[in-house]
Amino acid sequence: MGQLIDGVWHDEWYDTDSSGGRFHRSVTAWRNWITPDGGPGPSGRGGFGPESGRYHLYVSYACPWAHRTLIYRAIKGLAPHIDVSVVHPDMLSEGWTFATDFPGATGDGLFGLPFLRDIYLKADPKTSGRVTVPVLWDKAQDTIVSNESAEIIRMFNSAFDGLTGNGDDYCPAELLDRIDAMNERLYDRVNNGVYKAGFATTQAAYDEAVGPLFETLDWLERHLAANRYLCGERITEADWRLFTTTLRFDPVYHTHFKCNRRWLREYPNLWGWTRELYQWPGVAETVHLDHIVRHYHYSHDTINPHRIIPINPLIDWHEPHGRG
Structure with a gap:
């Protein structure tokens, strides 16, 4: 970079x-x-x-x-x-x-x-x-x-x-404040939090990032037990912004970025929610796990200097998500 x-x-x-x-x-x-x-x-x-x-x-x-x-x-x-x-x-x-x-x-x-x-x-x-x-x-x-x-x-x-002619609105005005607040919380602790943990070059910096990351994943698990989506009963921008991180969590961030207190698939609600979004019409075609796994492990030579590409867990992204 x-x-x-x-x-x-x-x-x-x-x-x-x-x-x-x-x-x-x-x-x-x-x-x-x-x-x-x-x-x-x-x-x-x-x-x-x-x-x-x-x-x-x-x-x-x-x-x-x-x-x-x-x-x-x-x-x-x-x-x-x-x-x-x-x-x-x-x-x-x-x-x-x-x-x-x-x-x-x-x-x-x-x-x-x-x-x-x-x-x-x-x-x-x-x-x-x-x-x-x-x-x-x-x-x-x-x-x-x-x-x-x-x-x-x-x-x-x-x-x-x-x-x-597509009027689907993932950022409706009545939810905008809630979406913005959710985005702000999740960007710092999760979306960018995995990078702050993975790219840390001191123990203190890593600890400072990884603690809030898993505190927030724990909170998301409880939140999604009571809510279909992040901001209530309709899917919004906040869901799609988080999804691109949770999708990558087990294939990359858990091991490569040392975010390994838990696998994402150990969170039943968050894991089901991630699979639901993956199965949303048109979304699976945007996912290219071969690029994801290759990029992180091959490009970051300060983390993986020998550029070994792992075999990774076998994940059934089409398994029924059970979210409704």
Whole structure:
């Protein structure tokens, strides 16, 4: 996970020496919005309206943040309107690449460029920052709309409804405060919590992250015993944001990131909820466990220096979930 500094690539891992061994995630820089009328959104500038074929999504099948956008592309009927390029699962000294020698890695479908950083440089030749997925590209303005997954899924939730006729709303106004509060709690302790534990380089930093992680998983297990979904009786954005982490928990985070107090499948309600979301129409097709397992174990040589790919538990994702 290198970074660009004034348009120049630097193969640099996160600096944990200056933070007491703690992993701090970088803030995303491209924060424009697609809106129904093309006007400005909550941040950035305007000029991004909902048009079929105008936008291109760059993703990694391995990345939970990018996976969110693929799920919304599927459940909101956007696949015919937004095409996709998939990076190679190995993220090594060159960062994300468009190599195609792994099943499902598509190459750069727009420009034929070799590296994801080239997409960032095409938008701004002097840009600085981490080169991350997802990236939502605008073909009309030849630039990046956004690289913030939380905001891309909110765009996908409603901005294209007039085009697709799909009015399914995973962020209804009456639940917005509850969704935002749930997202904030789960992002820090679970979504990013597994990374804070896995990328910690001191015992204190690891302990600081892994304790709240399992306290929150315990709370989620109790919460889902009394609630069908995270915010009540209807599925919302909060569920989809958590799902991409729980899906990866047993195949990756439990062992690779040392989040091993319990397997997720030891939580009956949370495990059933995860399988229900996996079985939601269109979602299973967005899951590529071969990319997930390969990426984490092969790319993080500070954690797995010999790049041994584990055989992993056999999981029946289609087992009846028992959630209603």
